[in-house]
Amino acid sequence: xxxxxxxxxxxxxxxxxxxxxxxxxxxxxxxxxxxxxxxxx
Numbered sequence: 001x002x003x004x005x006x007x008x009x010x011x012x013x014x015x016x017x018x019x020x021x022x023x024x025x026x027x028x029x030x031x032x033x034x035x036x037x038x039x040x041x
Contacts, residue, residue, distance in 0.1 A: 015022070
């Protein structure tokens with residue numbers, strides 16, 4: 001249980017440090033899919 005807790009804490013730390021990069025990546029992927037949708041119309 002302690003290993004699970006430590007792993008979760010380190011994952012939470014990584015997410016807190018890199019949330020802006022994750023948001024940027026999701027925005028780029030959404031823009032690409034939306035552009036492909038508009039191009040197919």
